[in-house]
Amino acid sequence: MSRPADRLRVAMQKSGRLSDPARNLLKQAGFQFRSSDKDQLFCYGDGCAVDLVLVRDDDIPQLIAENVCDLGIVGRNVLQEKALELRGTAHAGLQELMPLAFGGCRLSLAVPNGLDWRGPSDLDGRRIATSYPELLGEYLQQQGIGAEIVALKGSVEIAIKLGKADAICDLVSSGATLVANGLKETEILLQSEAVLACQNTPFGDGRDALLADFLARIDGVMKVQASKLILCQTGKRELDAVLRLLPDAVAPVISPVWGDDEALNVQALCTSAVTWQRLEAMKSAGARGLMVLPVEKLLA
Ligand code: ATP
Numbered sequence: 593m594s595r596p597a598d599r600l601r602v603a604m605q606k607s608g609r610l611s612d613p614a615r616n617l618l619k620q621a622g623f624q625f626r627s628s629d630k631d632q633l634f635c636y637g638d639g640c641a642v643d644l645v646l647v648r649d650d651d652i653p654q655l656i657a658e659n660v661c662d663l664g665i666v667g668r669n670v671l672q673e674k675a676l677e678l679r680g681t682a683h684a685g686l687q688e689l690m691p692l693a694f695g696g697c698r699l700s701l702a703v704p705n706g707l708d709w710r711g712p713s714d715l716d717g718r719r720i721a722t723s724y725p726e727l728l729g730e731y732l733q734q735q736g737i738g739a740e741i742v743a744l745k746g747s748v749e750i751a752i753k754l755g756k757a758d759a760i761c762d763l764v765s766s767g768a769t770l771v772a773n774g775l776k777e778t779e780i781l782l783q784s785e786a787v788l789a790c791q792n793t794p795f796g797d798g799r800d801a802l803l804a805d806f807l808a809r810i811d812g813v814m815k816v817q818a819s820k821l822i823l824c825q826t827g828k829r830e831l832d833a834v835l836r837l838l839p840d841a842v843a844p845v846i847s848p849v850w851g852d853d854e855a856l857n858v859q860a861l862c863t864s865a866v867t868w869q870r871l872e873a874m875k876s877a878g879a880r881g882l883m884v885l886p887v888e889k890l891l892a
């Protein structure tokens with residue numbers, strides 16, 4: 593099916609863990625949509641060439657693969673599972689464009705607490721319940737383990753209690769669900785987070801330019817979220833020690849202080865966490881009047 597060349601159609605989760613952060617990300621990037629009603633399946637871009645399709649997260653990779661949508665915001669776990677499933681078919685060719693730093697979790701193996709775990713080969717000849725049969729299958733093959741995969745759509749964590757499996761392979765974030773079910777995490781198969789996904793070939797029409805602008809804005813928001821501007825003064829002799837505590841600052845600006853030949857102004861855009869410990873260390877190194885400011889917009 594051909595798609596209009598003058599608009600980008602982005603698929604995202606209608607309701608679930610990824611919906612609010614995905615909407616916020618688009619909002620921060622300046623994209624607005626005519627319908628803010630979450631029950632609408634389709635939202636038109638208001639003053640921008642980006643439209644939204646709201647669906648179940650599992651459907652997002654397929655919609656991209658079939659050209660129904662141009663882009664998607666989806667967990668890496670769902671994207672990679674579908675990419676493996678579509679391998680060798682006419683719809684192969686999904687790719688991850690950019691990690692989005694929310695929806696963090698991991699796909700892990702877990703076994704009953706009481707089991708004495710020596711390593712993945714303990715799973716030889718066992719049954720493992722999962723909603724990710726492709727990712728698990730690939731892992732088992734790489735490890736040379738002959739286990740039976742019990743594919744379940746949900747409630748994987750109770751499969752052992754129900755006698756359907758000896759181990760599970762499921763998404764974990766805090767680990768509380770595993771603990772509540774008497775399970776322990778043994779191996780991590782995949783570190784996941786929400787990502788921007790699309791096909792791995794250019795559109796070959798006006799959407800390539802739209803995509804480049806879209807990515808530049810999303811990238812700007814991601815950098816802003818991680819960025820803080822630090823302002824302070826320091827003595828010339830202490831400057832090196834202060835700068836050593838700003839290894840993530842790209843080209844800090846150092847300027848003279850009016851009326852004080854020994855003092856310098858430091859202005860640094862930091863791209864990793866600015867903690868109290870770091871500020872205290874800077875103060876001990878000779879920084880004065882430390883100020884940390886949020887960054888509102890960045891366009892590289
Ligand atoms: P849908 O109705 O859209 O199919 P869902 O129930 O499959 O929703 P959610 O539970 O909302 O999906 O999870 C969406 C994504 O959030 C997961 O695919 C995963 O990438 C991410 N995620 C982060 N933490 C967790 C977690 N603890 N458990 C499950 N998914 C998590």
Ligand code: MG
Nearest residue numbers: 648649650651
């Ligand atoms: Mg789902």
